[in-house]
Amino acid sequence: MPENLPAQPSKRVAEFLERAKTQVSHRGRLIIALDATASRQPLWDTAVQLQAEMFAEAGKIGGLEVQLVYYRGLDECKASNWTTNARELAHQMSRITCVSGLTQIAKVLTHVRKEHAQQPVSAVVFVGDACEEKPTVLYDCASGLGPLFLFQEGDNVAAATAFKELARLSRGAYSQFRPGAERELAELLRAVAAFATGGVTALSDLRSEAALKLLRQM
Numbered sequence: 001m002p003e004n005l006p007a008q009p010s011k012r013v014a015e016f017l018e019r020a021k022t023q024v025s026h027r028g029r030l031i032i033a034l035d036a037t038a039s040r041q042p043l044w045d046t047a048v049q050l051q052a053e054m055f056a057e058a059g060k061i062g063g064l065e066v067q068l069v070y071y072r073g074l075d076e077c078k079a080s081n082w083t084t085n086a087r088e089l090a091h092q093m094s095r096i097t098c099v100s101g102l103t104q105i106a107k108v109l110t111h112v113r114k115e116h117a118q119q120p121v122s123a124v125v126f127v128g129d130a131c132e133e134k135p136t137v138l139y140d141c142a143s144g145l146g147p148l149f150l151f152q153e154g155d156n157v158a159a160a161t162a163f164k165e166l167a168r169l170s171r172g173a174y175s176q177f178r179p180g181a182e183r184e185l186a187e188l189l190r191a192v193a194a195f196a197t198g199g200v201t202a203l204s205d206l207r208s209e210a211a212l213k214l215l216r217q218m
Helices: 010-022 036-061 086-094 105-118 137-140 155-171 180-206 209-215
Strands: 028-035 064-072 076-079 123-128 148-153 172-176
Touching: 028 036, 028 105, 028 148, 036 180, 064 086, 064 105, 064 180, 064 209, 105 123, 105 137, 123 180, 137 155, 148 155, 148 180, 155 172, 172 180, 172 209, 180 209
Parallel strands: 028 064, 028 123, 123 148, 148 172
Antiparallel strands: 064 076
């Protein structure tokens, strides 16, 4: 007759289960947040193409889960399911059209906080060209979050000021690029994907101009 199993697992078993849980969940988690107001349509179309390269870079290191967050119109801010499939994400993005409206960055940051509380988010990318909210409100929303990587298209001064401070507060990075600079944005996304999957070491190993640009700020 078999002996009864102990009511409580041994310390060794508990430690093994905890290590196994950590290993299973050791996949980079990246939120990509995009301004989907009317002026963003050209960049949105570009982002659909660039995200495949981002997944490819992450796959070299250890894999990546991505969630897409976007806002548009008067009061619409939505998030996709988490996915490890570049094609699935591209399909989701291709079904979205941009609609006129004001920025909703505070909603994005609030969502990031909720996701991070459930399971750590390695990094957040935000791509936009404007900031129409009170900066101090955004700074409060960003308090305690992990690295925010804010990429600004154009040269709106108010947006630049707010984005730089959000990057500083979160120990992330800020970069500005010109309309039509698809390659520059692609390199920045690849660099963040590397960071999300392998941390600063992976970002350093990338040795690209975009990676160095981010490292200098972190």
